[in-house]
Amino acid sequence: MQRREFLTGTLAAGSGLVLGARLSAEPQPLTTQGESKMPFQQPPLTYAKSALAPFLSEEQMMYHYDKHHATYFKNLNGLVEGKPEAALPLREVVAQAAAGPVFNNAAQAWNHSFYWDCMMPHGGGQPKGDLAAAIKRDFGGYDDFKKAMSELSVKVFGSGWGWLAADKQGKLEIMPLGNADTPLKHGKEPLLTIDVWEHAYYVDYRNERPRYVDGFWNVVNWDFAEKCFQAAVK
Secondary structure, three states: OOHHHHHHHHOOOHHHOOOHHHHHOOOOOEOOOOOEOOOOOOOOOOOOOOOOOOOOOHHHHHHHHHHHHHHHHHHHHHHHOOOHHHHOOHHHHHHHOOOOHHHHHHHHHHHHHHHHHOEOOOOOOOOOHHHHHHHHHHHOOHHHHHHHHHHHHHOOOOOEEEEEEEOOOOOEEEEEEEOOOOHHHHOOEEEEEEEOOHHHOHHHHOOOHHHHHHHHOOOEOHHHHHHHHHHHHO
16 A cells, blocks of 8 residues: 555544654564564655655765664664653654653654655645645735745754644644754644755755755645645644
8 A cells, every 4th residue: 555545544633643654653563583673663765765856866865864864763762762652653752752852853753754745756836625725815825825935944044844834723834943843842733844954955955955945846745735734624
């Protein structure tokens, strides 16, 4: 079963939303050798590391996914080993953790898993359906939304994320958040994100964050964002 098909059937409402097995990272069973796996596993990408080129090169993806993202999972597993958090879905760890190393690594693990789903080969274009209507209602139209989200993402001080989020009534908000912060800590549902940590673009764009953010719109996965929006308002 493909992950997007799985996601469609498993998204749940409200702040308890768990974006499928990919993002919940449920504790894993014993291996056939009887050795316990680490509780949180980095989800595989649903596309090849070269598939987002020319926006992101395979080299950029290898550094970002294989090194940076993988390290958050490795660090998190070391931090929660033998603790109650090891038995929780990743999203719940993020929601419950106080500021500190567990939150930083759990949130970065979750944020990145979400970020990969926000992109797809041959993506781009404009949203359709209910999300498109909400964007028009809350931002005046797609072009105004895109301009605002791009500008706010570029202006995040230091490292962080540009988020499109919704409350339970479906009202949209652009949330530029620093470091590992996420709408989950603010009672909002993430719909879309742009990773503006330098490690997201340093190979392909050096320090040109605006050019990287502009290219994101060529691969954005609006089908995923629509599914997240539908789940947020149910």
